[in-house]
Every structure is written in C-alpha cells, then in structure tokens.
Amino acid sequence: MSYTHLSKNVVNIRKPHKCVCCAQKTEPPAKMTYNTGIYEGVFQTTYTCPICELFMTAERWKEIDNEIGEGDIWEFEEYKQFREQHVNQTKNE
Ligand SMILES: [Zn+2]
Numbered sequence: 001m002s003y004t005h006l007s008k009n010v011v012n013i014r015k016p017h018k019c020v021c022c023a024q025k026t027e028p029p030a031k032m033t034y035n036t037g038i039y040e041g042v043f044q045t046t047y048t049c050p051i052c053e054l055f056m057t058a059e060r061w062k063e064i065d066n067e068i069g070e071g072d073i074w075e076f077e078e079y080k081q082f083r084e085q086h087v088n089q090t091k092n093e
Contacts, residue, residue: 004038013047021052022083023071051086055079 011034016027026032026049033048048056052073073079 002040006036006038009034017047018070019049019052020046020070021048021056021068021073022079024049051083054086055082 010031013026013028013030013032016025017032018025019032020035026047031050033050033053035046035048037044037046055073068075
C-alpha cells in the first residue's frame with residue numbers, strides 16, 4: 001500500500017459526501033476537507049469530515065496514517081472517545 005498526498009482544502013460541500021476515514025455521510029451545508037492524492041498509482045480524491053480531520057492532526061496518528069482503509073478508524077478506541085467528546089461539544093454550543 002502506498003499513498004502520496006497532493007493537496008488538502010477545506011471546502012463547503014454542496015452534495016452529501018462520505019468521509020474516507022469514518023465512512024459516515026455528511027449532508028450539506030457543512031465543511032469537509034477535500035483531499036487529492038495518488039493511491040497505488042491512481043489519482044484519487046477523497047473527503048474527510050472535521051472530526052476525523054482533527055483527530056488525524058494528533059501526533060500519534062501520523063504513524064498509522066497511511067495504513068487504514070475506509071471505516072477502519074472505528075477500530076481505535078481513542079477515536080470513539082474523541083468523537084463522542086467532539087459531538088457532545090457541538091451539541092452544547
Ligand atoms: Zn470522518
């Protein structure tokens with residue numbers, strides 16, 4: 001498995017998009033991160049939701065970054081906790 005990241009932009013989505021990390025669909029209006037890259041020699045575009053994006057900026061994450069597939073992030077207990085916290089914070093605002 002090899003993935004080369006080319007670009008990353010935060011965009012306002014106009015259509016629902018599935019997050020490549022948590023495999024959850026996000027409905028507009030919302031912001032998502034639009035990524036382009038080369039995976040196994042094939043140009044690829046993906047979206048990530050703000051929660052996954054935040055989680056992946058954590059230092060520890062960089063070690064496993066390129067090795068997980070769509071939805072695999074749920075195997076990480078700390079991700080579930082992180083997401084729960086984040087969702088609760090959003091509700092309280
Ligand atoms: Zn996500």
